[in-house]
Amino acid sequence: AMPPFERTPVHSRAFKQRKSFATRKQEAAGIRTKFPNKIPVIIERYEKEQFLPPLDKTKFLVPHELTMTQFVTIIRNRMALLPSQAFYLLINNSGLASMSLTMAQVYKEHQDEDGFVYMTYASQEIAGLLDEVQSWFSPGSVLADVNKVRFPYNT
Structure with missing residues (x-):
């Protein structure tokens, strides 16, 4: 019998393997045309992650003006994480964005050649990349409007 869900869900490399560059580029361009005020973001779990749920x-469509702080809060809430649970969000598997950046700024700096922004989440430091960075806890002062973010896609 098949397990009810994959223990290790697909991550960004697998997403790129599933769809050709041309297909992804066409899809991102279509999203940008249809939703000009939204940023297309791919968020996937770090392949060795053991604590955070899938x-x-x-795929997420995120408003330009949303900050990384608000976006992290939305993702944490979507996972129903406790305030004490550590949560890192890496961009392009390479580093953390400043939490004060807007998604428009993140898109400008980090968009992939295909037009998506790729993010990976994990509960712990990955390969020493985050040695001097504190993990992000749920910022109680930020009340992100969850309705601002569209979730129109199936995986």
Whole structure:
């Protein structure tokens, strides 16, 4: 019998393997045309992650003006994480964005050649990349409007 869900969900490399560059580029361009005020983001779990749950969606359409702090809060809430649970969000598997950046700024700096922004989440430091960075806890002062973010896709 098949298990009810994959123990290790697909991550960004697998997403790129599933769809050709041309297909991804066409899809991102279509999203940008249809939703000019939204940023197409792919969020996937770090392949060796053991503590954080898989997200129910991989693709998110995020408003330009949303900050990384608000976005992290939305993702944490979507996973129903406790305030004490550590959560890192890496961009392009390479580093952390400043939490004060807007998604428009993140997109400008970090968009992939295919037009998506790729993010990976994990509960711990990955390969020493985050040695001097504190993990992010749920910022109680930020009340992100969850309705601002569209979740139109299945994985």
